[in-house]
Amino acid sequence: MINVTKTYFPPIEEYQKQLKRIWENQWLTNRGELVLELEDKLKNLLNVNHIILMTNGTIPLQIALKILANNGEIITTPFSYIATTSSILWENCKPVFVDIHSEYLTIDETKIEQAITNKTTAILATHVFGNPCNVEAIEQIAKKHNLKVIYDAAHSFGVNYKNKSIFKYGDVSTCSFHATKLFHTGEGGAIFCNDKELFEKLFYSHNFGHNGPLGFYGLGINGKISELQAAMGLTVLPHFDEILNCRRNAVIYYQTNLIFDKIKSIRIRENTDWNYSYYPIIFENEATLLKVQKHLNQEQIFPRRYFYPSLNTINYVNLDIKMPISEDIASRIICLPLYKELEISELNKICNIINSLLC
Structure with a gap:
């Protein structure tokens, strides 16, 4: 079976080595040694100032909205995972x-201003498939209208735009470290921001609002990541370059061997160091997509319709x-299998x- 993705499992001996540290410390949660170490390693790797690891990738979005959005109207994209809208x-x-833009697939920045009202408080945009939004244009619009900018960067670990981490853009960026991502902690996520004062507010908000054991800054919830999750992250992280290279090679194979007369791929924004987080192709129509999907499924190959349906059509x-x-x-895009262990023979079969x- 070839699924759209496959969780990267690092060598079990390396994970057990990290688990042994947890048993020796007798510390499972509340920002233990492994969590702090992983945060430091990620700050250095990504060249960011402030990061808070959290237990999944959705809690950071909710905390950012709670602090910055003030129950207002949020300009957002209909082309993203459901967590963005929910x-x-x-x-x-x-x-x-x-x-959205028909080639980049990110929010169309030229249409944002006409959607702004006196109730608008923030823009929540997604770097779709790790492809950066037009961050410069969005920043100008936000400054003009005094809006906050939150980026759902769930797919964007390792992406650089104009030689700077994608997480450095906006007031807040969030990321997912779910098991399907190219860097993962099993379940997990993170929130990034540049402003120290905002960082402190985000920090206490993910830990019940605590100011020490008995005091409270204000309202908060529980978004803390565990030592067990951090152990997985510390074990996966040394393999990140290898994972990235394997995915890059798979994407290059697709781009070289697929015939693009009747399909097209996403256009990556200029000046982007992409992370090959997904490989979407867009068919001429939905009927063709369904035909291709059916034949692939019959061969035990399971691509996935990211992102379907368009979020504006969700009933709730x-x-x-x-x-x-x-x-x-959304009706004619599908993501092809992409993960580290994908073999050339499997890629060849998919392309054939x-x-x-499509002939």
């Missing part, structure tokens, strides 16, 4: 969708609004099936 609704804010969003580009792309069906 976090907005969960925090009693209102999503205001702006359609309850918005009667059309997003024609997002809805169109797709090419034969």
